[in-house]
Amino acid sequence: MSGVKKLKVYALSNDPIYIGTGGYTIGRVDNTIVRDTITRIPKIPGSSLAGTWRYYMALELQGWLKKNFVDFKDALDKNNTEDSWSDTKTLVNRIADNELGEEKVSFDKRKEKFMEYAVRMNEAINSSSGDSIQNHWQLYWGNLISSIKCAGQDDKPNDDHERGGMFEKLDDTGHCGHCIICKTFGFSKKNLSQQGIGFFSDLNILLFPVYTRLGVKWITSPGILEDAEAEVKFINRNTKADEEGPESIWERLRNELAKDNVIMINGSTGDASQNSINLGWLNLNVKKQDVSVSIPSLTEEKDIWPHIHKNLVIVPDSLISHIINSNLEVRTSVSIDPLTGAAKSGALFTSEAIPRGTVFYGDIRLAEREGAESVLTDDIEKALEDSKRYYESLGIGGMVTRGFGRLKVYLQK
Ligand SMILES: [Zn+2]
Structure with missing residues (x-):
């Protein structure tokens, strides 16, 4: 059976997010950010998401293999014949060399050995941690020959796919072509290219903070x-019950917005007497209507979600791009002349960014392939889950060293 497994992605920015277009100046802003070509609403492109996630998954895998290296060495090399082996990839390749003798050049034989090692390593890690049988995605057989080089651009695309990552030029092979990272995000070798199993959509803005x-x-x-x-519902103010109308919720929202040309606001007490609200330079009439909006994962953030939900404002589709674009964060910086230590003249520049507190949505689709690869989507899902925490420390996009780019990512089946 082959199909597509879809995971929803939500993200909340903890810093302003800057993903630049590279060199275009629009109006007052020198460094502009990526926008949707039709709506002109800023976004995080899927390519940025996939690129960073590839790197974070490789970090997670290498860190895990390193952390458990002593257990693996004990499990595979009981007599401790070699003390100088310092990483999993070298360890398994040397042991395979010894065990296979003349057959060590056969890819299939070697793959068999790696699969066997992966099982033994999995057992070792489970018994040392006291876990009952659990399959670690990190011990998918191909991961044993992965290296941090699987994270970035392949610098050895002309290597042979079957041999390149395994036993020749151990420390210098570019993409291995066999690990979860290469399978998820794709690789290209001289005799085999494979598109990744994972397809990453853009992250679009779902909720955008505006100071009013x-x-x-x-x-x-x-x-x-x-x-x-x-999931959106109208709530009756008096009875607190869901209001069901004859039309769909989307029609109803649009009708309400079109009829009075107003925005609707979730009535928090302080705002109850207000008949209008300013969103940047736009002043708009308010219609109060209790609406419940539920977004998976985010709803569980008890410290954050109730505050956001209480302050939701729904505006017509025709205005949203306008409001977002006139409320982006704009920062002015100046280039410093390294010789004088003073500001260079004429070097003042401005950068725009998506503000902190923005909520994004998107999805990741995993193509389930026929045969042996089909088990992989479960492993990939776990790998994505385990590596997403790096977005909270290392972030995405440009200017990450200047307090930009960190966000919390949520995955939802
Ligand atoms: Zn790889």
């Missing part, structure tokens, strides 16, 4: 909520 005279409000629109498959 009533405090920070998170804006969104019916089109965005519908596209993100958020």
Whole structure:
């Protein structure tokens, strides 16, 4: 059976996010960010997401293999014949060399050995941690020959796929072509190229924070909520029950917005007497309507979600791009002349960014392939889950060393 497994991705920015377009100047801003070509709403491109995740998954895998190296060495090399073996990849290759003798040049024989080692390593790690049988995605057989080089660009695309990653030029092979990272994100070797199993969509803005005279409000629109498959309900103010109408929730939202040309606000007490709200330079009439919006994963963030939800504002689809674009964070910086230590004249520049507190949505689709590869999507899902925490420390996009780019990522089946 082959099919597609879809994982939803949500993200909350803890810093402003800057993903530059490289050198275009629009209006007052020198360093512009990537936007959707049709809506002009800024976004995080899927290519940025996949690129960073590839790196983070490789970090996670290498860190894990290193952490458990002593257990693996004990399991595979009981007599401790060699003390100088310092990493899993070297260890398994040397042991395979010894055990296979003349057959060590056969890829299939070697692969068999690696699969056998992976099982023994899995057992070793389970018995040392006291876990009952658990399969670690990190011990997918191909991961034993992975290296941190699988994270970036392949610098050895002309190597042979079957041999390159395994036993020749151990420390210098570019993409191995066999590990979970290479399978998820793809690789290209002279005799075999494979598109990755994972397809990463853009991360689009779902909720966008705007500073108003009533405090920070998170804006969104019916089109965005519908596209993100958020669960939206109208709540009756008096009875607190869900209100069901004859039309769909999206029609109803759009009708309400069109009729009065108003925005709707989730009535938090302080705002109850307000008849209008300013979103940047736009002043708009308010219609109060209790709406419940539920977004998987985020709803479970008890410290954050109730505050955002209480301050939701739904604006017409026709206004959302306008409001987002006029409320981006704009920072002015100046280049410093390294000789004088003073500001260079004429070197003042501005950068725009998506502000912190923005909520994004997107998805990852994993193509389930026929045969042996089909088990892999479960492993990939676990690998994505285990490596997403790096976004909270290392972030995404540009200017990450200047306090930009960190975000919390959520994965939802
Ligand atoms: Zn690899």
